[in-house]
Amino acid sequence: MRATLRWAHSDLRTHRGEALFMVLATAGIVASLLLATALFGYATNPWQRVFTQARGAHVWIHTARSADAATLAHLDGVESVAGPYPTESATLLSRGTRASVELRATPGRPSVGRPLLTSGHWLDPADPGGVVLESRLARALLAEPGDTLTVAGTARTLTVVGIADSAEPRYRPGEQPGLVWALPSAVRDAGGEVTGLRLSDPDDTDYAVQRAVTVLGAGAVTEVSTWQQARAEAQGDNRLLGQVLGLFGLGALVAAGFAVHGAIGTRVRGHLRDISVLKAIGFTPGQVVRVFLLQHVAYALLGAVAAAALTQGLGRRIPGRFGDAVGVWQGLPGHTVVLFAVPAGAVLFIAATTGLAAWRAGRVPPVPVPRPAAPAGGRLTALARGALGLRLPPALVLGWHRAFARRPRSLATVARLALPLLLIVVAMSAWTTIDRFHSRPDEVGLAAALTVRPDSGLGEAATRALLEHERHIADAYPGVEVAALVPGQTATIALRGLGTRQNPYPYALAEGRPARGPDEAVAGQGLLDLLDVRVGDWVRMTVGDQPQILHIVGRSIEPENAGRVISTSLDTLRENDPGLRPTLYELRLRPGADPHQVAGDLARAAHGHLDVHPVVNPADGLSPLRGVVAGLIAVLALIGIVELLTAIGGTVREGERDLLALKAIGLSPRQITAITVTATACTALAAVVVGTALGLPLAHWLIDAQGRSSGIGAGLARGPSPVLLLLFGAAAMAGAAALAALPAARAARRRLADTLSAVA
Structure with missing residues (x-):
C-alpha cells in the first residue's frame, strides 16, 4: 500500500x-x-x-x-363539475398598466378548481366590489390586496381582496386573459359561461x-x-x-x-x-x-x-x-x-x-x-520529403509529420479532442439562435413589435387615425383572432386573420409560400402536428356555428400558442362574415424606435381607449440560457485542456528518441521545440475541423427538433458566423501551442545523457 x-x-x-x-x-x-x-x-x-x-x-x-x-x-x-360560472371580458387598469381579464362570477369558494390563496382573503358578500386576482395577473398589474382597479371604458372600480394561484392557463399579454374571481353582483355584462370538468x-x-x-x-x-x-x-x-x-x-x-x-x-x-x-x-x-x-x-x-x-x-x-x-x-x-x-x-x-x-x-x-529501432509510421512520407525539398521550414514539416505519423493513435487523439470541441460548436449555435430572436425578430415570426387592441369606445376610423399620426409606426396590420374548434372537436386553436391582400402581414415562412389567394392560410408546426396535416392540405374548423375551410400553403414560424395557430388575411375571414371588424392591430415600428416609448405615446393619445403592449419575445424567458451556455463552454474547455495535456505529454515522450537525431542534423533547441508545438497545433486544427464539420449539422438538428417539439417549428437554428468559427479555431490552435511550448522547450534542452537513458 x-x-x-x-x-x-x-x-x-x-x-x-x-x-x-x-x-x-x-x-x-x-x-x-x-x-x-x-x-x-x-x-x-x-x-x-x-x-x-x-x-x-x-x-x-x-x-x-x-x-x-x-x-x-x-x-x-366526469367525476365532478365546477360551475357553470358566468363570465365577462374586460380590461383592468392599475398604476398605468392594463390587462385583459376574464371576470368570473363565483358565488362561493369552488371545490373543483379551487384557487389557492397566497395573500389576502376570499370574496366576502359584505364587499360586493371585492375581487381575487390570479397571481401572474397580479404581478402584471402591480396589484396587491387593498389596491383599487378600474374597468377600462367605465367608471366601475374593483378592490383587490386576495391573490391566488390557479392550475388553469395563466395570464399572457395578448394571448391569454387573466383570471379574476368576483361575486355575481360584480359581473354585470356576462357574455358567456365557463364550466370545469374533473375526470x-x-x-x-x-x-x-x-x-x-x-x-x-x-x-x-x-x-x-x-x-x-x-x-x-x-x-x-x-x-x-x-x-x-x-x-x-x-x-x-x-x-x-x-x-x-x-x-x-x-x-x-x-x-x-x-x-x-x-x-x-x-x-x-x-x-x-x-x-x-x-x-x-x-x-x-x-x-x-x-x-x-x-x-x-x-x-x-x-x-x-x-x-x-x-x-x-x-x-x-x-x-x-x-x-x-x-x-x-x-x-x-x-x-x-x-x-x-x-x-x-x-x-x-x-x-x-x-x-x-524504427517505430511504425516513423519514416518520412513522400509528401513530407517533398515539402522538405521545397525548403519549407523543417519544424513545420516534421511537426505535421509527427502529429499524423501513427495513424490509429493520431486519429484516436483527434477524435477525443474533437468531442468537447463539437459540443462547444453546438453551444455557440444555441447562443447564436437566441441572439437571432433579439437581433432579427422578423425572421422568427415576430415582425410586429406592438399589439394594439381598441376598446368599444374607439371606432375603426379613429383607431387608424391615431396609428397614422404616430411617426414611429412603419406599418399597422388590422386583424382579428378567435378560438376555433378543430375537426373531431377535441381542442381549440387560434384562427387569425391579419393584414389584407393589398398589405399582407410579413409572416416568417419555413416551408411553402405566403397566403395570397382566397381561402389560403399559413399554419404553425403545433397546428400541423395537432391535426396531422401537411402543407398543401385543406382543413376545416368551426368558429361558433360557422365552418371555415382553409388551404394551408405554407408553414410559418409561430412562437405563440405553442404553434397552434392558423393565419390568413382579414379579407378571407370577411368573405364568410362581411361585417367583421378588426379587433387588434399588429404594429411594425421603424428602425431604432423604442416599443415601450411608442406604447406609452399611443396610450396617452388614446386617453385609455387603447390596450397597447409589446409583443412577447420567447427569447426573453431564455436569458438564463446564455449563462448556462457560457458555463458549459468553460467546462468543455477544461475537458479539452485535459486531452491537450495528454496529447502534449505523449508527443514529448515519443519525441525523446528523435532528439539526438534532430540535434545531429543541426536543429537548434528552438526548432526542436517548434516541432512539438507544431504537432500539437496540427492536432488541434484537425480536431477543430472535425468538431465544426460535425457540430454544425448536429446543432441544427437539435435546435430544430426542440422547435418542432415546442410547436414553434423547425427553421430556427442558426450557426455561428464564419468569423466567429475562425476565431474559435484560431483560439484552439493558439491555446494548444501555448500549452505545448513549455514542456516542449524543457524536453528540447535536456542533456544528452538524459536522452540516452530515456531511449535505451
Missing part, C-alpha cells in the same frame, strides 16, 4: 495540471446534471402541486350563455372534450382548454433549460470519460519500463490497475463531492430561476436520493472508462520489451 501511495503521489506531482483540470471538469459536469435535475423538478412540481391541492379541473369549456352546461355533469367519466381518468381528456362539444353543440362552444396545455405552458422555459443542461452535462461526461481513457493510455505507454519494474519487485497486475484506477477515481470523487456540496449549500443563492429551482427541488421527496445518485453515477462512469484503460497497464510484462 505504501508503494502504491508513493507511485500515486509521484504521478500527481508530475501531472498536477491534468489532475486540477480533471477535478474542475468533473465538478462542472456534476453541477450541470444536478441543476438540470432541479430545473426539471421545478418545471413540473409547482404546477402539479397547485393542481393537486386545488383539485384542478382537467377540462375548462367556455360556452355561450344559452348553452345548457349543467348537462355536462352527467357525461360518462375520473385524465387520459380520456380528448374523448371527454369531444363528448362535451357533441352534447352542447359546436356553435355553443367558444373555447376549450385542457390540463395538458396548462401544464405545458406552466413548465415553459424551465424544462428547456433543464434539457439543455442535461444534454450538455451528459455529453461532457462522455467527453471526460474519453479524456481520462486517453490520458491513462498515454501514460501507460510512457511508463512501460516503470510498470515492468513494479511487477518485477512484486506488484500484481491487479495492484498496478488499482494504482491508476484509485488515483483517477479520487479526482472524480473530489470534483463530484465539491459540486454536490456547492449545489446543496449555495444553490438556492444563485440569482433568478436557478436559485428558485434549487430551492423547490430541495423540498421534493426524492431530492436526497438524486443528490447522491447523480454524483455517484458520474464517478462510476469515469471509473469504468478508467478501469478499461488501466487494464492495459496490468497486461504489461514484468520484463521490459525492447522498443523497435
